[in-house]
Amino acid sequence: MQEKPELDFPRPLTTVDVVIFAIRSDALQVLLVQRPKAESEPFPGAWALPGGFVDIAGDRDLEACAVRRLKAKTGVVSPYLEQLGSWGSATRDPRGWSATHAYFALLPEHTAGGALAGDAQWFAVEGEKVRPKLAFDHAEILQAAVLRLRNKVEYTSLPAYLMPQEFTLPELQRTYEIVLDRPLEKSAFRTRMLAADLIEPVAKMRKGPNRPAQLYRLKKAKAPVFFTRTFNPPG
Amino acid sequence: MQEKPELDFPRPLTTVDVVIFAIRSDALQVLLVQRPKAESEPFPGAWALPGGFVDIAGDRDLEACAVRRLKAKTGVVSPYLEQLGSWGSATRDPRGWSATHAYFALLPEHTAGGALAGDAQWFAVEGEKVRPKLAFDHAEILQAAVLRLRNKVEYTSLPAYLMPQEFTLPELQRTYEIVLDRPLEKSAFRTRMLAADLIEPVAKMRKGPNRPAQLYRLKKAKAPVFFTRTFNPPG
DNA sequence: ATACTTAGTTGTACAGTCCAACTAACTTAG
DNA sequence: CTAAGTTAGTTGGACTGTACAACTAAGTAT
Numbered sequence: 001m002q003e004k005p006e007l008d009f010p011r012p013l014t015t016v017d018v019v020i021f022a023i024r025s026d027a028l029q030v031l032l033v034q035r036p037k038a039e040s041e042p043f044p045g046a047w048a049l050p051g052g053f054v055d056i057a058g059d060r061d062l063e064a065c066a067v068r069r070l071k072a073k074t075g076v077v078s079p080y081l082e083q084l085g086s087w088g089s090a091t092r093d094p095r096g097w098s099a100t101h102a103y104f105a106l107l108p109e110h111t112a113g114g115a116l117a118g119d120a121q122w123f124a125v126e127g128e129k130v131r132p133k134l135a136f137d138h139a140e141i142l143q144a145a146v147l148r149l150r151n152k153v154e155y156t157s158l159p160a161y162l163m164p165q166e167f168t169l170p171e172l173q174r175t176y177e178i179v180l181d182r183p184l185e186k187s188a189f190r191t192r193m194l195a196a197d198l199i200e201p202v203a204k205m206r207k208g209p210n211r212p213a214q215l216y217r218l219k220k221a222k223a224p225v226f227f228t229r230t231f232n233p234p235g
Numbered sequence: 236m237q238e239k240p241e242l243d244f245p246r247p248l249t250t251v252d253v254v255i256f257a258i259r260s261d262a263l264q265v266l267l268v269q270r271p272k273a274e275s276e277p278f279p280g281a282w283a284l285p286g287g288f289v290d291i292a293g294d295r296d297l298e299a300c301a302v303r304r305l306k307a308k309t310g311v312v313s314p315y316l317e318q319l320g321s322w323g324s325a326t327r328d329p330r331g332w333s334a335t336h337a338y339f340a341l342l343p344e345h346t347a348g349g350a351l352a353g354d355a356q357w358f359a360v361e362g363e364k365v366r367p368k369l370a371f372d373h374a375e376i377l378q379a380a381v382l383r384l385r386n387k388v389e390y391t392s393l394p395a396y397l398m399p400q401e402f403t404l405p406e407l408q409r410t411y412e413i414v415l416d417r418p419l420e421k422s423a424f425r426t427r428m429l430a431a432d433l434i435e436p437v438a439k440m441r442k443g444p445n446r447p448a449q450l451y452r453l454k455k456a457k458a459p460v461f462f463t464r465t466f467n468p469p470g
Numbered sequence: 471a472t473a474c475t476t477a478g479t480t481g482t483a484c485a486g487t488c489c490a491a492c493t494a495a496c497t498t499a500g
Numbered sequence: 501c502t503a504a505g506t507t508a509g510t511t512g513g514a515c516t517g518t519a520c521a522a523c524t525a526a527g528t529a530t
Contacts, residue, residue: 007330010291011246014323014334054323056245056332061324086321086336088249088289089296095242097291099249101321101334170508187510188487195486210507211495228465229486229517405477422479423518430517445476446526464486464517473530480523485516492511499504 012088013098016065017051017138019084019145020074022107022122023162028178029122030142031073035135042094043135049142050120051100066103073117080106080161080224084145092137100136104145106161153179154230157198160218168206168213169193184231196225247323248333251300252286252373254319254380255309257342257357258397263413264357265377266308270370277329278370284377285355286335301338308352315341315396315459319380327372335371339380341396388414389465392433395453403441403448404428419466431460 020031032047050073059065063081071077081103088099123130128146129139152158159175173189193199200219205212255266267282285308294300298316306312316338323334358365363381364374387393394410408424428434435454440447 007248009288012249012289012291013242014247014249053244054247054332054334056247056325059325062321062334083320085318086297088336090291090294097289099289099297099334099336101323168508185488186508187489190509191486207496208507209497210505211497211509213508230463231487403477420519421477422520425478426517442527443476444528445474446478446528448477466518471530473528475528476526478523478525480521482520482522484519487517488515489513490511491513492509494509495507497504497506500502 010097013093013096014054015051015098015100016054016062016069017049017100017102017141018066018069018081019049019102019104019142020070020107021104021125021145021149021162022111023109023175023178024122025124026174026178028125028146030125030130030145031116031120032123032130032132032134033073033117033119034121046135047121047123047130047132048135049102049138062101063103066101066105070105073120074107074111075116076105076107076111079108079111080158084141084148087137087141100141102141102145104149106149106158109162109164150180155227157193157196157222157225157227160198160222160224163218166202166204166215166217168215170213171206172199172216180231182232188231192227196227198222198225245332248328248331249289250286250333250335251289251297251304252284252335252337252376253301253304253316254284254337254339254377255305255342256339256360256380256384256397257346258344258410258413259357260359261409261413263360263381265360265365265380266351266355267358267365267367267369268308268352268354269356281370282356282358282365282367283370284337284373297336298338301336301340305340308355309342309346310351311340311342311346314343314346315393319376319383322372322376335376337376337380339384341384341393344397344399385415390462392428392431392457392460392462395433395457395459398453401437401439401450401452403450405448406441407434407451415466417467423466427462431462433457433460 022029031050033050035041035043035046035048037045050069054065059068066081084102084104086099086101090097092098125146128143130142153176159172159179162175163172169190173184177183198219199216202215202217204215206215257264266285268285270276270278270281270283272280285304289300294303301316319337319339321334321336325332327333360381363378365377388411394407394414397410398407404425408419412418433454434451437450437452439450441450
């Protein structure tokens with residue numbers, strides 16, 4: 001009989017991965033990193049979600065680890081960040097039983113052009129996928145992230161976090177439409193957004209080749225707004 | 236330079252916990268287990284969520300581990316089970332950096348009286364809490380589970396999983412009201428449920444001291460239904 | 471029979487989306 | 501200066517589903 005209950009049984013590998021979304025070139029894009037090409041690494045040279053092992057000396061908690069990964073690849077410090085779920089199994093990593101804690105982040109449009117790590121690159125989301133074949137089960141995680149995002153966009157103000165600091169209502173609507181991949185009604189969209197305690201006009205207009213549009217900004221420190229209906233009966 | 240990248244750095248402890256809900260005595264209840272009383276254990280004698288370490292030899296994946304834990308404490312094999320999220324930090328377990336993958340389950344009413352493990356007991360959920368002080372950060376996990384459940388009940392058919400095989404619409408409405416902790420409108424509730432492709436009448440009535448009520452059952456293998464509105468503007 | 475209770479229905483009001491047509495403000499071409 | 505084209509923004513009616521309240525239906529108990 002031992003003093004302490006046994007703790008030296010084998011433990012799964014523990015990682016954190018972040019699905020980082022931004023609007024670029026009028027499309028929903030996701031940031032991927034290329035894995036090292038050494039043959040000793042799993043999935044050498046493949047594209048993968050940014051992430052890696054939890055550093056039990058340096059990371060206070062899971063979210064701190066996600067924030068660290070996000071900052072390392074994008075330089076962005078406090079975007080919208082939400083836990084997505086976890087994936088763990090005996091087979092997802094050839095090195096052994098492993099579990100990953102997945103997060104997803106929404107970057108405002110202007111930050112998405114900033115300081116990128118050298119191994120990182122943006123990819124357009126097509127359907128719920130991305131062109132290259134991803135390492136591990138990252139395609140599945142990405143799909144879950146896209147589905148979660150699309151679903152929440154139906155009844156929340158999440159796309160506001162993808163906008164630059166100042167934006168017009170047609171621009172915001174366009175972002176909704178990009179994420180949902182379907183057109184929305186202009187007047188219903190405006191009614192919904194303006195009724196919510198979400199945005200406020202600034203004393204400027206966006207000028208273009210035709211009628212100028214009112215510029216708005218997010219009310220400060222705004223948590224996402226939840227609406228009580230979805231848009232279109234999506235059926 | 237080594238052949239393989241290092242993998243022998245310290246790894247966090249990895250556990251799975253399950254928040255198991257059922258309706259008992261006209262109230263929302265949650266199943267807790269008492270921790271061993273040996274002083275060598277963390278939180279000796281305290282109540283905790285059912286769960287424990289992932290067994291990398293026996294558990295194929297996280298969900299299998301959750302199902303195993305659920306079956307061990309309740310005997311139930313395939314109730315509604317949903318991933319809730321994960322909690323990991325340096326301080327949540329005195330034994331060291333630890334991460335738990337939390338699930339929540341909804342048990343149908345009749346199974347909730349069945350074969351309970353000896354160390355397990357049902358507790359009424361009051362607000363988002365339970366009377367006894369819980370081990371680890373389990374109070375926080377329980378709160379997250381209750382909030383998630385309440386929130387989803389506004390626009391899904393989740394409470395149907397808490398019902399016995401056959402039930403009446405007033406009984407289903409009562410379950411909604413217990414979870415939400417507020418009354419709902421009878422006619423709107425009936426309209427919503429009957430319009431959904433969710434339940435079907437059986438050729439029986441529930442008899443009581445007054446007018447009998449039509450009995451229904453879930454249509455087979457029904458995934459939860461999502462409605463496009465919430466109930467009451469909950470404001 | 472009458473009162474009481476719960477099941478279930480009916481009808482009106484209301485909120486917010488859907489749809490379509492309209493007005494407003496700007497640029498560019500003649 | 502005017503007309504055409506484009507996008508911003510508004511307006512009004514149809515429709516859907518909830519809120520609210522009053523009603524009918526079917527049983528028990530007295």
